[in-house]
Amino acid sequence: MSVGDNAATAVERAVTDAHRREWAFVLAATARVAGDLDLAEECVQDAYLAALDAWARDGIPRKPGAWLTTTAKRKALDVLRREQVFRAKMPLLVEPDEVAMDEPDDDAIPDDRLRLIFTCCHPALARQAQVALTLRLVCGVGTGDIAKAFLVSEPTMAARVTRAKKKISAARIPYRVPDAGELPERLDAVLTVIHLLYTTGHTAASGADLVRADVVGHALNLTRMLMALMPDEPEVRGLLALLLLTDARRATRTDARGRLLRLEDQDRSAWDRAAIEEGRDLVADAFRTGRVGRYALQAAIAALHATADSYAATDWRRILRLYDDLLKVWPSPVVALNRAVAVSMVHGPQAALDEIEALRQDGRLNGYHYLPAVHADLLRRLDRPEEAAVAYRAALSLADNEAEREFLAARLAEVLDPAS
Amino acid sequence: MPQYAVLVYQAAPGDPMQISPEYEAALERYPAQVEELGGRGVAGYALQPSTTATSVRGDLVTDGPFIEAKEVVAGFFVIEAPDLDVALKIAKLNPVHLDGGGVEVRPLFTPPAE
Numbered sequence A: 001m002s003v004g005d006n007a008a009t010a011v012e013r014a015v016t017d018a019h020r021r022e023w024a025f026v027l028a029a030t031a032r033v034a035g036d037l038d039l040a041e042e043c044v045q046d047a048y049l050a051a052l053d054a055w056a057r058d059g060i061p062r063k064p065g066a067w068l069t070t071t072a073k074r075k076a077l078d079v080l081r082r083e084q085v086f087r088a089k090m091p092l093l094v095e096p097d098e099v100a101m102d103e104p105d106d107d108a109i110p111d112d113r114l115r116l117i118f119t120c121c122h123p124a125l126a127r128q129a130q131v132a133l134t135l136r137l138v139c140g141v142g143t144g145d146i147a148k149a150f151l152v153s154e155p156t157m158a159a160r161v162t163r164a165k166k167k168i169s170a171a172r173i174p175y176r177v178p179d180a181g182e183l184p185e186r187l188d189a190v191l192t193v194i195h196l197l198y199t200t201g202h203t204a205a206s207g208a209d210l211v212r213a214d215v216v217g218h219a220l221n222l223t224r225m226l227m228a229l230m231p232d233e234p235e236v237r238g239l240l241a242l243l244l245l246t247d248a249r250r251a252t253r254t255d256a257r258g259r260l261l262r263l264e265d266q267d268r269s270a271w272d273r274a275a276i277e278e279g280r281d282l283v284a285d286a287f288r289t290g291r292v293g294r295y296a297l298q299a300a301i302a303a304l305h306a307t308a309d310s311y312a313a314t315d316w317r318r319i320l321r322l323y324d325d326l327l328k329v330w331p332s333p334v335v336a337l338n339r340a341v342a343v344s345m346v347h348g349p350q351a352a353l354d355e356i357e358a359l360r361q362d363g364r365l366n367g368y369h370y371l372p373a374v375h376a377d378l379l380r381r382l383d384r385p386e387e388a389a390v391a392y393r394a395a396l397s398l399a400d401n402e403a404e405r406e407f408l409a410a411r412l413a414e415v416l417d418p419a420s
Numbered sequence B: 001m002p003q004y005a006v007l008v009y010q011a012a013p014g015d016p017m018q019i020s021p022e023y024e025a026a027l028e029r030y031p032a033q034v035e036e037l038g039g040r041g042v043a044g045y046a047l048q049p050s051t052t053a054t055s056v057r058g059d060l061v062t063d064g065p066f067i068e069a070k071e072v073v074a075g076f077f078v079i080e081a082p083d084l085d086v087a088l089k090i091a092k093l094n095p096v097h098l099d100g101g102g103v104e105v106r107p108l109f110t111p112p113a114e
Helices: A003-034 A037-058 A064-082 A084-088 A113-120 A127-138 A143-149 A154-170 A183-202 A210-229 A234-247 A273-288 A294-307 A316-329 A333-347 A349-362 A370-381 A385-398 A402-416 B021-036 B084-093 B095-099
Strands: B003-011 B040-046 B054-057 B060-063 B071-080 B102-107
Touching (some): A003 A113, A037 A064, A113 A210, A127 A154, A143 A154, A183 A234, A210 A234, A234 A294, A349 A370, A385 A402, B021 B084, B084 B102, B095 B102
Antiparallel strands (some): B003 B071
């Protein structure tokens, strides 16, 4: 390989690196000038392209993020000037004279990434659109890959993203971090989007799907970024803890053949100790603030599972108390169902059966396979195999994930023929 | 400032003579609240009940609203607001919720200049 080739590779690597690290920062800063996310995205893409030539010619800048931001902003201003008559009608997010063009270093560039995240997760956008926009604009993921992760066609995903961007511009969804009064609710929407990203990647069939593994990585990076930007929000810490503690067990969720393993059957020695440690510290931090919400509480439960020597030796009493608290801040039937499992471990399966009966009467979880699956498991433990079989069949008819269907079919076979 | 239409929906037929005294009293206070939030009312109308509506599709003339639904447009108004967040705050304060109704916020279209 010649010296020139080496240099070219170094430049490519620097650009790729800057894409991974600085995309959100560059786009967020450019959006201020462009007044329109679509135009901003175009200009940022152009800036990354321009970097390939310019950095090969002039050397890699000391602060690639600042170089990219200045270049993208300049392109945006050029477009605005060229289309002045048309753009005069377009809403500007900030007045152009607020923009200083020749900032020598990125310390002087205001960090607008929070504005970008809150805009992508604005409640006036559908959840699906929030998720797609966050991946696209904050993480810089291509539409094709987003489509693959959410199992829709690329044109469908492209239309979804375009529609959302048009709504932001036409309805004037502001490019702003919400004020203190709105912040808790708005932050919750952001955390929900990130959590949804994580679970989309996490519940994917193991191995085959690399795109979905990337989505897990993006969710973790987004949460770390959010924590750096909002260090005083315990729920951000809670979410990062929850993701780390869940992800620490990712490798053991399925066996070598891709079949789901129950928590009690997983190889605890293969869990990621470093991730568990970090998650546990974050939970402790969040609890010290005295302002714990649903993510910190879920993370605390996950931490107790992750640090227990075995399923039986788990501190179920504390887990049950945490579920009581969780149900208070988040009165969801899914939480009540998970709490019922904890009840069964503390007070026995018969007590839990009453909770399940209440949930069946409630009706909101009809259609959710996990309700009859838990029901079936309790009946099995109470040595009522015929009733358990009925409940396993009900769960099977509702589950759509292949790994879960296989798991339920195996349990059904067990209660039908205990000798096997 | 951008303008938004706010469409007010109520259970059919949406009769303005049948609104609750609470709703009526709250409506008196509403314009001042809109200003406090940083918006401005441009125009507003209440409609006769949807039983008085006539719909026209080409040559076909039918009695009743254009789309048969449990809820109907009972009125509409236009506001100016600096952005959607302010428009939504104004919409949330609309007292129609006292009578079980709700509103839809739609930005007004302005054609791009040539």
